[in-house]
Amino acid sequence: xxxxxxxxxxxxxxxxxxxxxxxxxxxxxxxxxxxxxxxxxxxxxxxxxxxxxxxxxxxxxxxxxxxxxxxxxxxxxxxxxxxxxxxxxxxxxxxxxxxxxxxxxxxxxxxxxxxxxxxxxxxxxxxxxxxxxxxxxxxxxxxxxxxxxxxxxxxxxxxxxxxxxxxxxxxxxxxxxxxxxxxxxxxxxxxxxxxxxxxxxxxxxxxxxxxxxxxxxxxxxxxxxxxxxxxxxxxxxxxxxxxxxxxxxxxxxxxxxxxxxxxxxxxxxxxxxxxxxxxxxxxxx
Numbered sequence: 001x002x003x004x005x006x007x008x009x010x011x012x013x014x015x016x017x018x019x020x021x022x023x024x025x026x027x028x029x030x031x032x033x034x035x036x037x038x039x040x041x042x043x044x045x046x047x048x049x050x051x052x053x054x055x056x057x058x059x060x061x062x063x064x065x066x067x068x069x070x071x072x073x074x075x076x077x078x079x080x081x082x083x084x085x086x087x088x089x090x091x092x093x094x095x096x097x098x099x100x101x102x103x104x105x106x107x108x109x110x111x112x113x114x115x116x117x118x119x120x121x122x123x124x125x126x127x128x129x130x131x132x133x134x135x136x137x138x139x140x141x142x143x144x145x146x147x148x149x150x151x152x153x154x155x156x157x158x159x160x161x162x163x164x165x166x167x168x169x170x171x172x173x174x175x176x177x178x179x180x181x182x183x184x185x186x187x188x189x190x191x192x193x194x195x196x197x198x199x200x201x202x203x204x205x206x207x208x209x210x211x212x213x214x215x216x217x218x219x220x221x222x223x224x225x226x227x228x229x230x231x232x233x234x235x236x237x238x239x240x241x242x243x244x245x246x247x248x249x250x251x252x253x254x255x256x257x258x259x260x261x262x263x264x265x266x267x268x269x270x271x272x273x274x275x276x277x278x279x280x281x282x283x284x285x
Contacts (some may be wrong), residue, residue: 003112007129019276020209023095027099031118031119032075032076032077032119033073033076033077034077034120035062035066035077035078035121035124036079036081036114036120036123037079037080037123038107038124038125038127039082039083039125039126040082040084040085040087040127040130041083041085041265042060042080042082042176042265042266042271043060043061043080043081043082043124043126043275044058044062044080044083045057045058045060045062045063045236046084046265047059047060047263047265047266048253048261049104051259052259052260052263054084056084059254059268060266061266062080062082063271064077064274065279066276068279069122069231069282073121076121079118081101081107082107082126083096084095086130087127087149087156088131088152088153088156088157089108089156090106091106091156091160092108092160103137108160111113111123111167112163112167115164115167115168115171119174120168120234122174123164123171123173124173124174124175125160125174125176125277126175126178127160128206129178131148131150132149133200133264135149136182136195136202138185140194141195141199141202150205150209153209153210154209157210157214158217161173161213161214165217165218165219170214171184172282173217174220174221174222174281175214175220175222176222176224176274177208177210177211177225177226178206178207178251179194179203179221179225179227179247179248179251180248181247181248182195182199183188183196183199183200183242183248183251184196184248184252184255185199187249187255188216196245203225203230204225207225222274222281223271223276223277223280223281224274224277227274227276228244228251229247232244250270251267251269251270251273252264252267252270253266255259
């Protein structure tokens, strides 16, 4: 049944992609236009290798979204500045991807410099997951840790968006809500199901905070939460598996056997679903 579910999701994603593709329009003359992808590991398309090592790939949502948007903007190029492990705080202050943005210490300043020196047509950003991901483990959820992650996002994200907007007035800046990888704990029995239920409520609350902060900065949000069926707890017949759990198992590496999984990152299909959510929000450039 899981194979059937995967095929169904793949077909749905493919149909969504086809519906969103529009005829190409002429790009601006002169210097090429860029799509700038900012944020954490998802912005770089990180996935695990067969040995379980998380590596940057060219099968992330930014790569997939780029393949769609370049059909509308001739000559469009992709620049990915995302930093695996980046938090809202480290995006401003640095400290995670040291040396990656030389001569700048942090991703935000590097992004502003890129915007200042290139013709940027689109900016996407996903940031904040690493503020809270380490607060959840098999032993439970650290509420003080979660509270700290929420507070950091509430303080940092407006600063990030204000600086990007000042550098790129008129350029679409699109944020993202998150899926909940820890729903996979549901498969571990009663204790895991209790953890999954707590994680779901925290994900909904955290996405609500992020969406409010993006909204205050007039930045639309790609609804990845809904694209991953995060709130859909209806049961799939026969397999008796909640839809949200099945989606996480199908679209991420959380249910993959060791050493590949569990891994919180999306797989190739999951990144396509994320790109579809972005494309739906962006519309036609």
